[in-house]
Amino acid sequence: MSPLLSARGLELRFGRIAALDGVDLDIWPGEVVAIVGESGSGKTTLLRVLSGLAAPDAGSVIFDGQDVLGMNEAARRHLMRTQWGFVHQNPRDGLRMGVSAGGNIGERLMATGARHYGNIRAAAADWLRRVEIDPERLDALPRTFSGGMQQRLQIARTLVTHPRLVFMDEPTGGLDVSVQARLLDLIRALVAELGLSVLLVTHDIAAARLLAHRILVMRHGQVVEQGLTDRVLDDPQHPYTQLLVTSVLAA
Amino acid sequence: MTSAAAKPSPPSGGRGLGEGGAQGAYAHDTGYNFAYLDESTKRMIRRAILKGVAIPGHQVPFGSREMPLPYGWGTGGIQVTASILGPSDVLKVIDQGADDTTNAVSIRAFFRRVAGVATTERTAEATVIQTRHRIPERQLTEGQILVYQVPMPEPLFRLEARVAETKRMHALADYGLMHVKLYEDIARHGHIATSYNYPVMVDGRYLMSPSPIPAFDNPKMDRMPALQLFGAGREKRIYAVPPYTAVRSLDFEDHPFRPIRAPHACALCGSRESYLDEVITDDRGGKIFVCSDTDYCTERQATKAAAE
Ligand SMILES: Nc1ncnc2c1ncn2[C@@H]1O[C@H](COP(=O)(O)OP(=O)(O)O)[C@@H](O)[C@H]1O
Ligand SMILES: [Mg+2]
Ligand SMILES: [Zn+2]
Numbered sequence: 001m002s003p004l005l006s007a008r009g010l011e012l013r014f015g016r017i018a019a020l021d022g023v024d025l026d027i028w029p030g031e032v033v034a035i036v037g038e039s040g041s042g043k044t045t046l047l048r049v050l051s052g053l054a055a056p057d058a059g060s061v062i063f064d065g066q067d068v069l070g071m072n073e074a075a076r077r078h079l080m081r082t083q084w085g086f087v088h089q090n091p092r093d094g095l096r097m098g099v100s101a102g103g104n105i106g107e108r109l110m111a112t113g114a115r116h117y118g119n120i121r122a123a124a125a126d127w128l129r130r131v132e133i134d135p136e137r138l139d140a141l142p143r144t145f146s147g148g149m150q151q152r153l154q155i156a157r158t159l160v161t162h163p164r165l166v167f168m169d170e171p172t173g174g175l176d177v178s179v180q181a182r183l184l185d186l187i188r189a190l191v192a193e194l195g196l197s198v199l200l201v202t203h204d205i206a207a208a209r210l211l212a213h214r215i216l217v218m219r220h221g222q223v224v225e226q227g228l229t230d231r232v233l234d235d236p237q238h239p240y241t242q243l244l245v246t247s248v249l250a251a
Numbered sequence: 252m253t254s255a256a257a258k259p260s261p262p263s264g265g266r267g268l269g270e271g272g273a274q275g276a277y278a279h280d281t282g283y284n285f286a287y288l289d290e291s292t293k294r295m296i297r298r299a300i301l302k303g304v305a306i307p308g309h310q311v312p313f314g315s316r317e318m319p320l321p322y323g324w325g326t327g328g329i330q331v332t333a334s335i336l337g338p339s340d341v342l343k344v345i346d347q348g349a350d351d352t353t354n355a356v357s358i359r360a361f362f363r364r365v366a367g368v369a370t371t372e373r374t375a376e377a378t379v380i381q382t383r384h385r386i387p388e389r390q391l392t393e394g395q396i397l398v399y400q401v402p403m404p405e406p407l408f409r410l411e412a413r414v415a416e417t418k419r420m421h422a423l424a425d426y427g428l429m430h431v432k433l434y435e436d437i438a439r440h441g442h443i444a445t446s447y448n449y450p451v452m453v454d455g456r457y458l459m460s461p462s463p464i465p466a467f468d469n470p471k472m473d474r475m476p477a478l479q480l481f482g483a484g485r486e487k488r489i490y491a492v493p494p495y496t497a498v499r500s501l502d503f504e505d506h507p508f509r510p511i512r513a514p515h516a517c518a519l520c521g522s523r524e525s526y527l528d529e530v531i532t533d534d535r536g537g538k539i540f541v542c543s544d545t546d547y548c549t550e551r552q553a554t555k556a557a558a559e
Contacts, residue, residue: 074423081427096431100438103431110434111427117437117503139438 004029004165004197010049010059012221019045020056021221027165032191032198034212034229036205036244042221043201047167050199051084052076063165081111085158089170091150094157095142101128101153102138108161127156131186148179152186159190165197172207184210205245209233217241276338279367286333286366292316296334296489300480303491308453309421310404315487320361324354325383325400327482329361331489332381332398335480336362341369343377348385348526348543355383374546386468388525388547391477393494399462401483404490406450406460426458429501437506446511452499453492461498467510467526472498515540520551 003026010023019042027033035043048054050061052068061068063079071079080086088094095104105124106114114120125135131152133145142150151171158166171187172180188211191198202208208215209229216226217238225238236242279285286293292314299313318326336342342362346355350372358381359370371377374387381398391397407417410428420426429450436443443449449466453459461469462481472479472492479492492498502508513527518539525547527540542548 073419077423077425099431099435102438103435106434107427107431110430111425115430115504117434118505120434121438 001028003027004031004064005050005199006062007050008060010046010056010061012045012049012054012056018221020049020059023059023218023221023223025050025216025223027197027199029164029197030195031214032196032200032212034200034202034208034215035218036202036208036215037218038203038244041218043203043218044169045221046218047169047199047201051080051086051167081108082161083164085161085163085166087151087154087158087166087168087171089173091142091147091154094154095150097141097143100139100141101133101145104142104153104157105160108157112161123160124156127160128153130190131156146179147175148183151175151183155187155190159194159196162194163196165199167199167201169201170203171200172202172204180204180207187211205233217244274363274370276369277363277367280364283365285338286336286362287318288316288330288333293334296330299489300331300334300491303480303489304478304493306457307492307496308451308457308459308490310488310490312487313489315484318484320357322485323402325358325381325482326484327486327489328381328383328398328400328484329358329482330484331480331482332362332379333366335396335398336366336368336379338366338368340378341371341376343371343374343380344382345380345385345387345544346383348528349545351545372546373550374544384463384465385526385543386464386471388542388544389550390471391475393476395477397475397477397479399464399479399481401460401462401481401488402485404460404481404483404486404488406448406458421457424456424458426452429458430503433501433503433506437503443502443506443508449508450501452501454496455499458501459490459492459498465511465526466500466508467512469498469500469508470510474498513540517542517548517551520548520555522548522551 005027007023007025010020012020023046035046037043049056055069102121102124105127106120109120109123125138128135128138133149133152142153145153172183175183184207200211212229215229215232216223219240225232225241232241233245236245284290296313299311302311303309316330318329320326320329342359344355344358346352349355362368363370374389378394379396379398383400405417407420407428410432411417433443436445446466448460448463449469451459451461451469451472461472474495474497476494478494481490500508515527516523517525517527519541522542525542525544528543529538530541531538
């Protein structure tokens with residue numbers, strides 16, 4: 001078996017700031033990898049580079065044997081709407097707020113050639129159910145949904161085409177703690193059921209513990225420590241990881 | 252692209268210039284260059300047209316000029332017409348199907364004056380037809396060019412406000428969003444509620460706005476023998492559908508596209524096939540339905556009268 005996504009030697013500077021400073025990363029099929037680190041450590045930048053949204057100054061990204069950085073935009077967009085999914089922290093960035101829940105879920109199906117209204121609608125209703133939203137809300141606009149529901153809708157809209165790799169950037173970011181817990185449970189169940197590979201960016205150590213098989217700790221654009229989740233969280237080696245873990249315990 | 256060089260000769264069987272519906276060729280006002288625009292501008296517009304013909308349905312930017320008419324009066328269509336017109340052309344101008352609205356009359360008078368070309372109200376006699384809001388009912392021929400006035404060339408503009416993003420969507424044929432719009436129509440109204448400016452795919456590649464013609468006219472665009480040219484003055488875009496090109500209205504398998512017309516016969520000619528306008532006949536709310544295409548209707552009435 002070979003990694004689904006493999007990055008080597010990623011570098012990206014914004015002026016004097018090294019947002020990525022020699023990052024290597026592998027994600028294996030069915031694996032959930034969390035990237036943790038405080039704000040400004042380069043997590044979002046890494047996600048954008050891995051998904052081809054931003055070009056690094058140096059390094060390589062290979063997905064399933066294809067050179068992500070070298071491919072043209074048509075090929076990259078095709079990957080985006082078939083093999084990949086993206087769940088944004090702010091649902092406004094991931095949803096069409098003026099389009100019904102059904103239209104939001106159906107968009108990826110239609111973008112990949114679905115042309116049967118009844119089937120698209122049935123798939124959308126089914127996905128609402130799977131993310132625990134009443135299918136009666138199929139024709140409602142996302143702006144009538146709570147924050148947690150919007151995030152679940154975004155997940156349904158992303159997973160409807162069964163992507164192989166999903167990028168999630170702080171998916172529980174703006175939500176209340178109780179709502180966060182429910183969303184994390186849902187993500188965990190869907191990931192296991194669909195056998196997804198996930199790259200999860202979070203500064204929430206508890207979320208990483210719940211979802212991730214493996215953790216990478218980032219600081220100043222570098223991966224300072226990585227390993228199996230329990231090992232990294234229970235026996236942190238790097239002083240920065242120790243600080244991260246204890247500050248959570250203290251909180 | 253003078254008419255002699257690049258356009259097939261006028262349709263045979265037409266009536267001689269100056270007879271019937273046609274107003275004969277005039278000596279053009281020599282205070283203007285032929286057809287108003289200077290030769291280099293016409294060449295620039297012809298290049299845009301040729302590019303448009305080479306990439307059916309693709310919007311080509313062009314350096315739109317100030318015209319002696321305000322935007323909204325079809326300055327894009329007028330510039331296209333001015334660039335393709337030759338001295339022996341016969342021009343018809345229609346506005347919502349009629350030849351006698353202020354808009355149509357002014358544009359015809361303009362070209363009689365600045366190009367001295369013959370004009371006509373008869374579809375069969377015209378070599379160039381400039382139109383707003385309709386396609387003639389009579390099947391157009393290889394010898395004709397249909398020029399559309401286009402207010403907004405971008406079919407995605409209501410769905411995606413960022414111009415760079417719409418360009419990218421065209422470049423990648425990434426049109427899922429347009430189907431989302433049709434999906435929303437059906438979810439809300441039970442059917443596709445778009446009855447004007449109904450989006451089409453040209454040659455299986457480019458999504459195109461047909462301009463604000465009724466969806467009823469869309470099927471006429473498909474494999475039309477005439478060349479179809481589209482000019483948007485304010486938005487500075489030209490696009491084209493070459494003769495016999497496939498033009499398909501977007502739809503769903505279980506909600507197929509249907510050209511809609513009012514379920515009546517024309518009160519004047521009895522047609523049950525043509526697109527109808529509702530006309531108020533008195534101040535007590537009385538109304539009748541008549542053909543929107545006046546030439547088509549007049550011809551049918553004449554044929555009926557001759558048969559009786
Ligand atoms: N487009 C940009 N222009 C300039 N600096 C940026 C840009 N994007 C990110 N940065 C900087 O790069 C560093 C990493 O940012 P980011 O990847 O957003 O971190 P995180 O997601 O971990 O909070 C920060 O110092 C940030 O200010
Ligand atoms: Mg971030
Ligand atoms: Zn009639």
